[in-house]
Amino acid sequence: MSNSKTITLSVNGRIRSLDVPSHRTLLEALRDSGHVDIKRGCEKGDCGACAVLVDEVAIDSCLTLAWMCEGKEITTVSGLGDVENPHPLQTSFKQLGAAQCGFCTPGMVVAARSLLNDNPDPSDDEIRYALSGNLCRCTGYTKILDAVKHAALVMREEGAGQ
Ligand code: FES
Numbered sequence: 274m275s276n277s278k279t280i281t282l283s284v285n286g287r288i289r290s291l292d293v294p295s296h297r298t299l300l301e302a303l304r305d306s307g308h309v310d311i312k313r314g315c316e317k318g319d320c321g322a323c324a325v326l327v328d329e330v331a332i333d334s335c336l337t338l339a340w341m342c343e344g345k346e347i348t349t350v351s352g353l354g355d356v357e358n359p360h361p362l363q364t365s366f367k368q369l370g371a372a373q374c375g376f377c378t379p380g381m382v383v384a385a386r387s388l389l390n391d392n393p394d395p396s397d398d399e400i401r402y403a404l405s406g407n408l409c410r411c412t413g414y415t416k417i418l419d420a421v422k423h424a425a426l427v428m429r430e431e432g433a434g435q
């Protein structure tokens with residue numbers, strides 16, 4: 274008897290059907306289907322490199338079994354924006370020098386997006402707490418904090434202008 278299951282989910286707005294063994298993580302299933310913008314780090318929930326939004330909330334995809342995401346809406350860092358039409362977080366990370374090795378940054382941006390979904394005007398401590406599950410071995414985090422604050426401001430101003 275096969276222990277595989279076909280699941281249907283939305284990834285960055287596209288409906289995907291994936292054949293997944295019951296033990297396959299969402300990280301493995303998505304990377305195996307081409308979504309390599311999701312980074313594979315520790316694979317045990319320590320680094321946050323693998324973060325994606327599931328129904329707009331950031332989770333570690335290495336700790337989530339793919340079959341649990343049947344019918345869910347998944348957003349990766351590429352789903353937030355692209356070079357032609359970047360998300361304010363992506364623009365701020367670039368402009369303020371917060372994007373460094375490209376390994377930790379996707380998860381940082383996804384975690385920040387999850388925070389700003391709930392809290393459009395977070396304090397420094399709230400940003401630090403929201404990103405506390407995202408590790409970078411190289412930086413002091415100051416530029417990342419500045420980039421999230423700046424993006425939050427831009428998003429509030431954009432919202433106020435609508
Ligand atoms: S790879 Fe998922 S938390 Fe590190």
Ligand code: FES
Pocket residue numbers: 373374375376377378408409410411412
């Ligand atoms: S800049 Fe990404 S791990 Fe240090």
